[in-house]
Amino acid sequence: MAEIRRLTEADMDESFRLSQFAFQYTLSEDELAERLKEANPAETLCCFIDGQLASKLTILPLAIYLHGERFPMGGIADVATWPEYRRQGLVRLLMQQALKQMKDDGQIVSLLAPFRYSFYDQFGWGKMSEYKHYELKVEEIPRFPRLEGRIHRLDRGESHQLYDIYDRFARRYNGMLARKPDWWEKRVLKRKQGTIAVYENVSGTKTGYVLYEVKDRQMTIHEWVALDGESFRSLWHFIAMHDSMIDRVTCDVPQDDPLPFLLPEPRIKQEVVPYFMCRVVDVEAILASYPFEEQDADIRSPLFIHVEDRYAPWNQGTFQVSWMDGTRKVSVFYPKEKGQCVHPPNRGIRCSIQVLSSMLFGYGRPETWYACGQLQGNAQDVQRLERMIPRRIPHLLDFF
Numbered sequence: 001m002a003e004i005r006r007l008t009e010a011d012m013d014e015s016f017r018l019s020q021f022a023f024q025y026t027l028s029e030d031e032l033a034e035r036l037k038e039a040n041p042a043e044t045l046c047c048f049i050d051g052q053l054a055s056k057l058t059i060l061p062l063a064i065y066l067h068g069e070r071f072p073m074g075g076i077a078d079v080a081t082w083p084e085y086r087r088q089g090l091v092r093l094l095m096q097q098a099l100k101q102m103k104d105d106g107q108i109v110s111l112l113a114p115f116r117y118s119f120y121d122q123f124g125w126g127k128m129s130e131y132k133h134y135e136l137k138v139e140e141i142p143r144f145p146r147l148e149g150r151i152h153r154l155d156r157g158e159s160h161q162l163y164d165i166y167d168r169f170a171r172r173y174n175g176m177l178a179r180k181p182d183w184w185e186k187r188v189l190k191r192k193q194g195t196i197a198v199y200e201n202v203s204g205t206k207t208g209y210v211l212y213e214v215k216d217r218q219m220t221i222h223e224w225v226a227l228d229g230e231s232f233r234s235l236w237h238f239i240a241m242h243d244s245m246i247d248r249v250t251c252d253v254p255q256d257d258p259l260p261f262l263l264p265e266p267r268i269k270q271e272v273v274p275y276f277m278c279r280v281v282d283v284e285a286i287l288a289s290y291p292f293e294e295q296d297a298d299i300r301s302p303l304f305i306h307v308e309d310r311y312a313p314w315n316q317g318t319f320q321v322s323w324m325d326g327t328r329k330v331s332v333f334y335p336k337e338k339g340q341c342v343h344p345p346n347r348g349i350r351c352s353i354q355v356l357s358s359m360l361f362g363y364g365r366p367e368t369w370y371a372c373g374q375l376q377g378n379a380q381d382v383q384r385l386e387r388m389i390p391r392r393i394p395h396l397l398d399f400f
Contacts, residue, residue: 002090004097007044007056012036014053015044022080038186044078045098047090054085057094059102060400063178064109066361067291067390068171070178074098074107074281077400095123099312102281109286109357110279111175113399120277124311126354128278128361129175129394134251134259135269141240141249142263144233149201151238159189161198162225165206169225173254173395174362175278187398192222197238199231207231210239214246221251223397232258254395276396280357283307283315288330290360292388294323303384304348306377307356315353349377349385359385361394 007015016035020026027035047055060075076098081090102110111128114120154161163184170176177183194213200206208231211223219242226232236259239249252273253259260266280286287305302322309315317334349366351359355374358364366385369375375382 001050002054002093003048004093005046005048007041007046009041011046011053012039012041015041015046015056018053018056018080018082019078021082045094045101047085047094049085049090053082055081055090055094057091057098059098059107061105061107062183064111064174065171065176065178066109066174067392069289069291071109071286071289072105072107074102074105074110075400076110076112079112092123096311099124099281103312103314106285108280108282108289110281111276111396112279113275114277117274117277121354123279124309124353124357125277125279126352126356126358126361126363127274128358128363129275129396130255130272131252131275131395132255132257133271133273134249134253136249136251138243138247138249140263140265140268141243142233142236142259143240144237146237147230147234149199149230149234151197151199151234154196154198156189156196159184159196161206162196162209165198165209165225165227168227170397172392174392175276175394175396177396177398179398183398187400188223194220194222197235199226199234199238201230208235210235212239214242217245217247219246219249221249224251224253225397255393278357278361278363278394280315280353280360281312283309283319283353283356284330284332286360287319287321288328291390292328293390294328294388303381303388305356306348306350307353308351309353312353318348347378349375349381351375359389362389362392363394365389 016027016032043060044056044058046053056078057076058078060077062073062075063070064073079091112120112125117127166179170178179188192211194211197210198206199208207228208226210221212219212221219239226235260268260270302320305319305321307315307317307319317332320331320333322329322331351369351374355369359366359369366375366382366389370382
């Protein structure tokens with residue numbers, strides 16, 4: 001008999017045993033004691049079979065930026081099942097309950113890092129982000145001239161100076177976490193070891209930083225944040241000053257990073273790496289608050305969006321977005337029969353929850369999804385949506 005419920009203090013030891021088994025790591029007694037102290041059991045949903053913990057997942061209450069606006073987000077993490085209970089649909093049960101719980105908690109969107117994309121695609125998560133991975137030999141590091149600002153290193157106790165720099169950077173991309181001090185302390189600085197270097201311009205404004213580690217003649221840049229061209233060039237100048245102690249540099253950056261464009265020899269080793277997945281938990285809520293380009297909306301007629309969502313029935317229907325006296329209104333029409341919306345397909349556009357999620361996060365434009373056959377409907381309405389969704393790419397520095 002399957003029972004879905006939240007984790008309790010009494011289940012914590014078994015929960016950590018499952019995590020260590022599933023993700024193949026071992027905690028020392030001190031590390032386990034620290035994890036137990038930090039963990040919030042109420043964030044974990046579990047499936048018990050005959051009283052035994054069989055499967056679980058964690059929902060982290062976080063927030064992200066979408067086109068510069070803050071949205072509450074449920075981060076799905078630590079999805080694990082004991083081998084003897086796998087392929088029995090337990091994760092499906094947990095995902096359905098997690099979606100309901102996130103909606104009830106006001107978490108409009110959700111992110112996760114997939115072990116396999118097709119596994120989470122079936123539950124309605126779509127592709128969200130990619131990053132560029134650089135690997136530069138020491139002779140390939142750019143040699144920009146020294147600028148008038150200054151680089152200074154920070155002690156870990158001074159890391160609060162990074163918060164504003166990061167936040168300004170995060171608002172430029174879709175999907176970046178709105179980090180809280182607790183996240184900085186426990187998730188960023190604790191897990192990303194090494195040196196912190198900050199760039200400060202001549203006006204005294206801090207406009208960039210790198211968090212990096214040097215080991216075995218390799219520099220690993222854990223976080224690279226530059227708010228303007230001056231900080232970008234100055235941070236690379238600083239990296240180049242390590243040339244006597246390293247053979248190579250590795251760094252993960254957003255898709256719009258300009259480094260190859262600026263190099264005299266741009267044929268460095270670089271790889272595009274698919275990363276996180278995203279999902280709209282509550283379509284009505286996101287359409288009501290999403291920062292559409294309102295001036296590009298045709299206010300004379302509503303836009304109909306037909307959404308298919310097998311695992312969140314409140315999203316399975318037709319959503320009418322209209323404007324009245326400059327105010328946006330979202331109306332919902334649920335199917336009369338399963339799988340059929342009340343408006344015919346030739347009115348508006350139709351897509352899966354996966355495609356809608358990816359589009360709203362900036363992973364592929366509406367016209368691209370339309371050309372690929374993943375977005376159906378009236379071409380004129382597709383063009384309207386193309387104009388309404390701002391152009392901003394997704395990126396994420398964190399992992400959970």
